[in-house]
Amino acid sequence: MRAATAREMREIDRIAINEYGIPGAVLMENAGGAVVRYLESIINPLADQRFCIFAGKGNNGGDGYVIARHLANQGAKVKVFLLGEKAAITGDARINLDILDKMNMDVIEVVSERDWDKVRVAATFADCLIDALLGTGFRGDVTGDMARMIDLIHAAGKLVVAVDIPSGVNADTGKICGKAVRASHTVTLGLPKPGLFLYPGADYTGELTVADIGIPTAIVAGQKIKQNILMAAAVRAILPQRSPDAHKGMNGRVALVAGSRGLSGAAAMAAAAALRAGAGLVTLAVPAEIQDILAVKLTEVMTRALAETASGTISQKALGEIASLTKDSDVLAIGPGLGRHEDTVAAVREIVKTAECPLVIDADALYALANYTGILTECAALPVLTPHPGEMGLLTGLSAEEVNGDRVQIARQAAGEWGSIVVLKGAHTVVAFPDGEVYINTTGNAGMATGGTGDALTGIIAAFVGQGMSSHDAAVAGVYIHGLAGDIAAQAGMVGMAATDLIKAMPAALYGMKNY
Known part of the structure; x- marks a missing residue:
């Protein structure tokens, strides 16, 4: 609409x-x-x-x-x-x-x-x-x-x-x-x-x-x-349809580079959300010292250990392993819980420039792009950025208040300048494209104002790209379904709702979209 x-x-x-x-x-x-x-x-x-x-x-x-x-x-x-x-x-x-x-x-x-x-x-x-x-x-x-x-x-x-x-x-x-x-x-x-x-x-x-x-x-x-209000009918029309004889290899190979010492939860939630959004295979690449933690947290997710800094974040020595991972993946999500060590920041910039598959960029990976947004034009495919207002302010030189003061126009301008899809999270989330087209979401609630819901969105969008959706459609559908899952989870009460509640509600959200 x-x-x-x-x-x-x-x-x-x-x-x-x-x-x-x-x-x-x-x-x-x-x-x-x-x-x-x-x-x-x-x-x-x-x-x-x-x-x-x-x-x-x-x-x-x-x-x-x-x-x-x-x-x-x-x-x-x-x-x-x-x-x-x-x-x-x-x-x-x-x-x-x-x-x-x-x-x-x-x-x-x-x-x-x-x-x-x-x-x-x-x-x-x-x-x-x-x-x-x-x-x-x-x-x-x-x-x-x-x-x-x-x-x-x-x-x-x-x-x-x-x-x-x-x-x-x-x-x-x-x-x-x-x-x-x-x-x-x-x-x-x-x-x-x-x-x-x-x-x-x-x-x-x-x-x-x-x-x-x-x-x-x-x-x-x-x-x-070029302003659109995101409604259920439009999302239903673009959601991936699963064949009755589908197998895991047909439903998307999603790679995530995430996590650091003390921030394993962000990585875990992004990976779990990717699975719940329908990804067939999810591989989570993390600093070596937390691989065992993630392997225990995530039974269905494959984990891979990466070379790390003394601070427990990924180092540039991991670039070869990450490059190998992306060659075998349909999409790479990067950022949740990654940390801001200078070696990690340098590694993120190199990954953005050289990754051979579509990217979903969030959290600390966005921090690494501050003053380096020009490299987004070097991406092999149109990248999806998922900043909250604070991160958007960091990338644009504005305050979070200024970002929220004109969410549509700021997201639109950034998408055009960066040649990227910008998912500006918040109430309500705005999805902007380089051609100036903008979608304003209509799902979601205040119960989602809690740690980890943004990490879940990263995994959901990545899962949709992995299942064959264009980055454009994956961003639009991901935002709507993410909010819808939050609305389902909130039926048990908004206050005290956790990101894991939203993730668990994903199958119900997808089922409801396809069957009602």
């Missing part, structure tokens, strides 16, 4: 109005009608229900006026509160405001303290509050009377339905612009917006529905929209 930025949505509207000849008032009518139909699905009947509609000065407010008219026609009791004066309303919104005036509907300009008292009383006794204050084009921070109105909406403690996007949420990034409406439901218009799926905006969206407002599909198809 495509997701449009604010700029892209404005262009779609412009083409619909100016080139296809659909009046803006018609699109506004369709938008308001779609919201009312959604309200009927959650509040039935609408008759005699009390609604407060909070309207701004733009087209979002105009949608609110249409909603008010339709609700009144169905017998609901409606009050409209306009933040400002009627004289400031123009265009299509003005047309619909004038209709309300002719219907003698209660439209109150909120300009004095007495007006604010009316807002408080009406909100207290309302059954539902409609947020039509700010649309997707809002920029800057919410302050002054707008912030006061949002506070009042929250203080009422009622069901809140946002029109298009909760006011104060940035449509492109999910950033909160100083203050935002926390909606119970959001009816977004035409196409979803990325900010509805990216935190913190996703936490303000509530239950989301996408409403058709009559924009011709040809207009959307003609736009180069």
